[in-house]
Amino acid sequence: MNQNASTAGTKPAKDAKPEAMQTLELTDNEATVGQCFTDKPKMSMRNVNVFYEDKQAIHDVSVDIAKNEVIAMIGPSGCGKSTFLRSLNRMNDTVDGCRVEGKICMDGEDLYAPKLDVVELRARVGIVFQKPNPFPKSIYDNVAYGPKLHGLADSRVDLDEIVEKSLRKASLWDEVKERLHQAGTGLSGGQQQRLYIARAIAVSPEMILMDEPCSALDPIATAKIEELIEELSENFTIAIVTHSMQQAARVSHRTAYFHLGRLIEVNPTEQVFTMPAHRLTEAYITGRFG
Amino acid sequence: MQATNILFLILGLGCFAFYLGRGRSLAIAKPLGGVRHLHSLPSYYGFHAALWCALPSLFLLSLWMIFDDLLINSMVMDALPAASAPADSASYNLLLNKIANLADGILPRSGESAALVSAADQMLNYRVVSRWSLTALILTLSLVGMAWGWSRTAPLFRARPVVEAVAEKSLLACACLAIFTTLGIVLSVLFESIQFFRSVPAFDFIFGLDWSPQTAIREDQVGSSGSFGAVPLFVGTLLVSAVAMVVAVPIGLMSAIFLAEYANKTVRSYAKPALEVLAGIPTVVYGFFAALTVAPFLRDLGEGFGLSVSSESALAAGGVMGVMIIPFISSLADDVITAVPQSMRDGSLAMGATKSETVRRVIIPAALPGIVGGIMLAVSRAIGETMIVVMAAGMAAKLTANPLDSVTTVTVQIVTLLTGDQEFDSPKTLAAFALGLMLFTVTLLLNIFALHIVKKYREQYE
Ligand SMILES: Nc1ncnc2c1ncn2[C@@H]1O[C@H](COP(=O)(O)OP(=O)(O)O)[C@@H](O)[C@H]1O
Ligand SMILES: [Mg+2]
Numbered sequence: 188m189n190q191n192a193s194t195a196g197t198k199p200a201k202d203a204k205p206e207a208m209q210t211l212e213l214t215d216n217e218a219t220v221g222q223c224f225t226d227k228p229k230m231s232m233r234n235v236n237v238f239y240e241d242k243q244a245i246h247d248v249s250v251d252i253a254k255n256e257v258i259a260m261i262g263p264s265g266c267g268k269s270t271f272l273r274s275l276n277r278m279n280d281t282v283d284g285c286r287v288e289g290k291i292c293m294d295g296e297d298l299y300a301p302k303l304d305v306v307e308l309r310a311r312v313g314i315v316f317q318k319p320n321p322f323p324k325s326i327y328d329n330v331a332y333g334p335k336l337h338g339l340a341d342s343r344v345d346l347d348e349i350v351e352k353s354l355r356k357a358s359l360w361d362e363v364k365e366r367l368h369q370a371g372t373g374l375s376g377g378q379q380q381r382l383y384i385a386r387a388i389a390v391s392p393e394m395i396l397m398d399e400p401c402s403a404l405d406p407i408a409t410a411k412i413e414e415l416i417e418e419l420s421e422n423f424t425i426a427i428v429t430h431s432m433q434q435a436a437r438v439s440h441r442t443a444y445f446h447l448g449r450l451i452e453v454n455p456t457e458q459v460f461t462m463p464a465h466r467l468t469e470a471y472i473t474g475r476f477g
Numbered sequence: 478m479q480a481t482n483i484l485f486l487i488l489g490l491g492c493f494a495f496y497l498g499r500g501r502s503l504a505i506a507k508p509l510g511g512v513r514h515l516h517s518l519p520s521y522y523g524f525h526a527a528l529w530c531a532l533p534s535l536f537l538l539s540l541w542m543i544f545d546d547l548l549i550n551s552m553v554m555d556a557l558p559a560a561s562a563p564a565d566s567a568s569y570n571l572l573l574n575k576i577a578n579l580a581d582g583i584l585p586r587s588g589e590s591a592a593l594v595s596a597a598d599q600m601l602n603y604r605v606v607s608r609w610s611l612t613a614l615i616l617t618l619s620l621v622g623m624a625w626g627w628s629r630t631a632p633l634f635r636a637r638p639v640v641e642a643v644a645e646k647s648l649l650a651c652a653c654l655a656i657f658t659t660l661g662i663v664l665s666v667l668f669e670s671i672q673f674f675r676s677v678p679a680f681d682f683i684f685g686l687d688w689s690p691q692t693a694i695r696e697d698q699v700g701s702s703g704s705f706g707a708v709p710l711f712v713g714t715l716l717v718s719a720v721a722m723v724v725a726v727p728i729g730l731m732s733a734i735f736l737a738e739y740a741n742k743t744v745r746s747y748a749k750p751a752l753e754v755l756a757g758i759p760t761v762v763y764g765f766f767a768a769l770t771v772a773p774f775l776r777d778l779g780e781g782f783g784l785s786v787s788s789e790s791a792l793a794a795g796g797v798m799g800v801m802i803i804p805f806i807s808s809l810a811d812d813v814i815t816a817v818p819q820s821m822r823d824g825s826l827a828m829g830a831t832k833s834e835t836v837r838r839v840i841i842p843a844a845l846p847g848i849v850g851g852i853m854l855a856v857s858r859a860i861g862e863t864m865i866v867v868m869a870a871g872m873a874a875k876l877t878a879n880p881l882d883s884v885t886t887v888t889v890q891i892v893t894l895l896t897g898d899q900e901f902d903s904p905k906t907l908a909a910f911a912l913g914l915m916l917f918t919v920t921l922l923l924n925i926f927a928l929h930i931v932k933k934y935r936e937q938y939e
Pocket of ligand 2: 268269270
């Protein structure tokens with residue numbers, strides 16, 4: 188990011204500053220620029236507002252996510268990326284005082300309808316958090332947790348198969364097949380994160396949400412996860428929050444830029460990083476804030 | 478002067494020394510250009526002077542308090558005329574008591590022999606001399622110490638490490654005091670027990686099935702030899718504790734789960750203190766609640782079903798004890814459950830688990846060692862509980878596993894053995910110490926085990 192900043196600094200920085208400061212103010216009621224909507228969305232959000240008590244964290248966001256798409260969410264920290272992501276499978280329900288307004292639909296079904304079964308929704312939309320959090324169980328039981336909960340396996344053989352398939356998909360199988368029944372907490376950070384992903388895909392979700400899945404990992408583990416995301420996108424729809432613009436550029440098809448709780452711009456990833464349509468996006472990717 | 482007055486005098490002088498030392502350091506610092514040219518902060522020079530002033534005097538005072546009575550007594554007794562001198566150590570003590578009482582004006586002087594009266598006068602005399610010489614000594618010592626501390630105040634003098642070292646030593650002394658007290662208690666119980674085991678073989682005590690400690694006073698009375706088999710007592714204790722745990726563990730655990738996982742902030746802020754009030758009720762109150770309310774109720778209830786429930790049943794005592802222990806378990810379990818990382822919960826919920834599935838499959842397993850540790854502590858608490866069982870469990874040492882029967886516990890027997898007029902060398906009285914020792918050993922082992930488990934649990938999340 189610092190490199191970007193210095194290349195952007197070819198303009199006389201001192202003169203540009205006051206003007207830039209002014210234009211970087213976010214004016215009210217600015218509509219999102221770019222390609223927000225698709226024809227047959229997997230998930231669609233319309234005028235979504237999220238509040239913590241009376242503090243508004245997400246302002247009027249409308250966007251579609253297409254099937255088998257990888258959409259990346261970037262933005263300065265505290266801009267509401269996690270909040271937005273968590274509202275997609277109603278993980279925000281677990282936060283006291285959090286309220287979601289507006290309409291979020293998956294395959295046309297309203298996710299916030301009173302009769303919707305949250306438990307089933309979370310099985311369909313998995314989430315991977317920033318910090319790997321294996322349960323205090325064996326590797327096998329960690330992966331088998333979801334399938335057991337939802338009765339996906341009728342026999343031990345079925346379950347073994349699901350566990351193996353999920354671990355293979357998360358490219359962890361070869362590393363752990365010898366010690367499936369040892370504690371999951373004994374794995375390295377990168378392995379734990381892939382175990383987490385295996386756990387999430389074991390229940391065959393339709394969509395996977397990832398909240399900064401690599402921020403606690405070293406470059407090699409990160410590369411592995413990124414590779415994995417690419418493979419997974421063949422079968423799943425993926426929404427990933429990342430603080431690394433390089434990562435967004437590498438793994439995603441579209442990129443959404445959030446700023447102070449507003450969705451500023453959504454465009455194909457290449458376009459966002461080469462010709463951002465909004466001055467705030469440009470300011471962010473050239474490293475003027477973040 | 479009274480000892481307390483001398484103490485206050487020392488403390489007062491110490492405060493004065495503090496201000497002198499601090500004032501002097503400030504005065505020295507001023508021409509140098511401020512406090513930063515001193516090695517330590519002014520208050521450290523103050524403390525340094527105060528310590529020099531007070532510590533030696535306090536030490537002298539405590540030594541004096543310990544030894545002056547001994548010294549005075551032996552001087553008074555030595556001065557007694559040979560005619561009234563005591564023959565053996567028992568009469569020595571009696572006589573000494575008498576003289577002290579005469580001196581204090583507790584016994585009337587009229588009618589006592591002249592030798593005793595003059596000994597009492599002498600004792601009074603010695604005491605006055607002792608006090609005044611003590612006061613004078615302490616005053617000098619304090620002033621010298623103060624002067625010494627004051628004179629050492631200099632820019633380069635390192636007062637801070639000195640004060641720090643003294644602080645460390647005094648903390649250590651307090652810790653040692655607590656440890657030595659415990660040690661003293663254990664040793665005294667141990668010695669009495671050894672004395673008991675001289676008259677009753679340890680094997681008979683630990684494995685004997687019959688408990689009837691009433692030894693006869695005369696040889697020809699019925700039941701002249703008591704029997705001291707502790708097994709029925711320990712079985713009774715276990716029975717009552719088991720009933721208590723059956724009540725306390727599920728209720729305590731579930732209320733902890735409710736408080737930690739389900740209750741919102743408002744409910745929690747009222748429910749938690751309310752539960753903890755249970756822990757604040759004196760055990761006597763629980764005791765008469767058990768004896769006067771619960772036990773008769775259970776007896777009547779049992780009659781309705783055609784069961785014979787003793788009016789002092791293990792069930793009543795154990796049940797009420799269980800209620801008493803609920804807050805103990807619930808607050809410990811609440812602590813370990815809230816210590817399970819939130820990410821664990823989120824992870825499980827994100828997999829599509831319901832709240833109760835999350836609790837059962839993730840939270841409880843993660844918190845289990847801590848919960849088990851808490852339960853162990855509660856068990857040792859139940860075993861040692863006395864008041865409730867004294868009032869509600871009965872006295873009959875029956876070897877039974879029926880909770881509807883009346884049983885007696887180790888603690889109850891200790892109380893009955895030691896209350897009332899006792900001779901402290903009969904096996905009956907000494908048995909109480911042996912019981913205490915065994916009880917102490919059992920709870921100690923349980924506590925060590927519990928702490929070990931809790932510690933292991935902590936390591937898992939660090
Ligand atoms: N549990 C919460 N309670 C109150 N405010 C919160 C909570 N979580 C997040 N917020 C607030 O919502 C805003 C967005 O946070 P978040 O979604 O975590 O941002 P990001 O993930 O982009 O860094 C922040 O201002 C943050 O302070
Ligand atoms: Mg975040």
